[in-house]
Amino acid sequence: MTGELNWGDGEYERTARTLEPVAEVVLDAADIAPGECLLDVACGTGNGALAGARRGARAVGVDPAEALVEIARERARASGREARFIVGDAVALPVADAAFDAVVSVFGVIFAPDADRAAAELLRAMRPGGRVVLTSWVPDGPISAIGRALFSALPTPAAPLPRWGDPDWSRELLTRHGAATVEVGEHGLPFTAASAEAWFGEQEAHHPVWRFGRQQLTEERWGALRKESVSLLSEANEDPGAFRTTSRYLVVTARRDEPSRASG
Numbered sequence: 001m002t003g004e005l006n007w008g009d010g011e012y013e014r015t016a017r018t019l020e021p022v023a024e025v026v027l028d029a030a031d032i033a034p035g036e037c038l039l040d041v042a043c044g045t046g047n048g049a050l051a052g053a054r055r056g057a058r059a060v061g062v063d064p065a066e067a068l069v070e071i072a073r074e075r076a077r078a079s080g081r082e083a084r085f086i087v088g089d090a091v092a093l094p095v096a097d098a099a100f101d102a103v104v105s106v107f108g109v110i111f112a113p114d115a116d117r118a119a120a121e122l123l124r125a126m127r128p129g130g131r132v133v134l135t136s137w138v139p140d141g142p143i144s145a146i147g148r149a150l151f152s153a154l155p156t157p158a159a160p161l162p163r164w165g166d167p168d169w170s171r172e173l174l175t176r177h178g179a180a181t182v183e184v185g186e187h188g189l190p191f192t193a194a195s196a197e198a199w200f201g202e203q204e205a206h207h208p209v210w211r212f213g214r215q216q217l218t219e220e221r222w223g224a225l226r227k228e229s230v231s232l233l234s235e236a237n238e239d240p241g242a243f244r245t246t247s248r249y250l251v252v253t254a255r256r257d258e259p260s261r262a263s264g
């Protein structure tokens, strides 16, 4: 992804609402207990941190998009939950070493181009005996396919995202940065709309990535991409009466040894 993409453009919060069930799956995997310290990396509008706060965690969220951080703060205020949100990047987390029992990232850290530094930061922020839980889309299915079509259509084609959706790649990366164990599970998230056309229309109007793409392309090129995307979505439609596609994603859980085990 190029530097010009601004996740605060459009209304990412609309997409974030559809991802809320994934934040719950991630917190189940992180096995958050009341009073534990939770860090939500690339928190966007705060889904992970706020779900953790609802479970009694002391939650902190970090994201570079100031507009999204402001929405997260407002959501915390409105819910009466204690959660702190900081503007910052996954490759230089503004937090102390080993400060968190759990570090989570819901389709977030996967967007940091320097995956090595991001992985090192996730593990640095986690205390020994803690856990990192992140999600990444599996690179099949129509939504991944249309995302790749968009990236390659850009005048300066965007570099492919790091391969977090490949279990072996993720295991190797996290192990190299100090994880003692890495478990990978697979889940599905349904996206629904009145039609494939309506689903795409929502993205082009409100989603920062699709809005960015549209700004980069000529009307003609955008029209062709739109047609190709709606056709791919229609072919994969699971609901004859409307539109539904289930996107598969990995839940990757990494742990570090407790000091006693590490030294023994």
Ligand SMILES: C[S@@+](CC[C@H](N)C(=O)[O-])C[C@H]1O[C@@H](n2cnc3c(N)ncnc32)[C@H](O)[C@@H]1O
Pocket: 007, 015, 016, 019, 023, 041, 042, 043, 044, 045, 046, 047, 048, 062, 063, 064, 065, 068, 088, 089, 090, 091, 105, 106, 107, 108, 109, 111, 112, 113
């Ligand atoms: C698909 S959204 C996910 C947001 C949130 N975790 C959720 O579940 O709704 C991707 C997020 O990654 C953030 N992001 C992109 N690049 C990042 C980076 N280098 N460091 C930290 N966050 C980043 C974006 O600002 C955006 O909020």
